[in-house]
Amino acid sequence: MMNGGNQSQCSSSTSFSSSSQQDTDMEDDRMIALILTEEYANLDGAVARRLSDLAPVPHIPRINSFIPNLSDASLDHQRLIQRLNLYGLREVKVSGDGNCQFRALSDQMYKSPEYHKHVRKEIVKQLKDSRSLYEGYVPMKYKRYYKRMAKSGEWGDHVTLQAAADKFAAKICLLTSFRDTCFIEIMPQYRAPRCELWLSFWSEVHYNSLYEIQVAPIQPKPRKKHWLF
Template sequence: MSNGNNSVGECSSSTSLSSQQDIEDDRMIAVLLSEEYAKLDGPVAKQLSNLAPVPHIPRINSFIPNLSDASLDHHRLLERLNFYGLCEVKVSGDGNCQFRALSEQMYKSPEYHKHVRKDIVKQLKDNRSLYESYVPMKYKRYYRKMRKSGEWGDHVTLQAAADKFAAKICLLTSFRDTCFIEIMPQHQAPKRELWLSFWSEVHYNSLYVIQDAPIRQKPKRKHWLF
């Protein structure tokens, strides 16, 4: 009986040690991940280090604000840019602005937007199960529509971009109650960080701290861009 009790005690002790080791391993992994994510933090992230990001919920575009609301939103975004010492590298407002802004961040030029769109649409097509629940229409119709140049990107295409490019995509927005949205890859650690400004439901631009902003030729403005 004594040997049996000792076996139980040894088993309990072993389980406890194993559990404690698991906790230590989890802590170590958390520290390592934190350090890896910190390496991604560029100048823009440091400027916004006091802001807590809002979790991202993928959704398609559902409405375009009226002129009055759009004007207020644009003013709010400009105030935030000024407050945090950030500026936009502006891209054309031709319906491809999300893809142009992503292209500018990744390739230092907005002109690769067709390539970026193609990669994102392939991600949507090849990984239907990841995105279909966010799309309130026939899924094939949705991604086929997204193939077309000039079709506005949405928050589903942003999630697909984060997954495809292994990127943490961060948005400084003009939303009244949501200043900073962070979009993380769903099944891998991010390898890069992309920063966009988002004039809510109207336009995306590429985002930099003022002193690091590249000088590029200004795109032609569309009549609805202020």
Template structure:
């Protein structure tokens, strides 16, 4: 509705903004589905390269320990050495609290920009399958998944398990830890349909991993190129 001076009313502007935001979310969802199906066909090469590594069993847990800067620096150097040894390339994602979801988004959709969609799907998995995860969370479970729904909240090993279950994927972590080089997170009740590879630095940051020969070149995000 127009006011007497020819401008839109506040209510109409708010409604228009809300509709636009909802359309953006729906566009993202549709693009994400198509990209996921397309890039799932490319899995496997990196797993073959690291087939000699013996994985450590994964135990879901929340974040409880953050290393001091000195230990974190040493861990980062160790991780870089491992990346060089195995010929791996890191797609570095923003350290804004969403890095786990950005790295997962990059592996699934070849872009870290769908991290909000990934977080939403992981939180839905946590809510819908509460018995699978509640025992690993030493706090009120509802408080936990509501906290995880907030942008900027760090993902943990419980959200990694939920992501593996939700996306029916084996999540492989190449870590900076001295005695735990390689961790696998597998779906609890399904055979994985794909592999997602992340680097994990000192409990504080995740990046997306590729064989160095397959290192992707990310282009600016285009929301409507499929239509």
């Protein structure tokens, strides 16, 4: 479901070895479980209706290959702002600390970016458990790739987005800053989506969580700088 009721419930589990860490993480899991026990709501499609005139571009999983220079990124940012304004959308901005994709997904699913470690762990588990689905898109030793992705601060890419769609049975929609690609849609490969997650995607390297402007949560001033802000 989408914003204002778009925080979808997607099942997962965690376990930890350290007893002190375990207590903290068990409490996190209990909080997540409260969300997960709610019944799935129908997709209300609020943001989707606003973007109904856009034809989504088919998604091709790939790893990050380049970082735009400051000039190109600034132009892209202005383009993204114009698109957000045009469609009446607002970003909930997450920290540009290398975890932004996972933070944005966490915000869409759990109404908070702070479960990004949990989200990353589940995506990496999907990569490990379903190697045949993703290995062909990774131009390096696959084990090296998913071990790298397990590290906090490692940028998520289009392969991890596909793994997230598959793991959480989510339709992931990206409103982008690209000149020729406004809207990218990532569908789960082998089952129907039961939730929609909406992200903004800036210059190939930064993600934020996306809401209709009327229902976007009030966001405190971030303590960490966003990428290139």
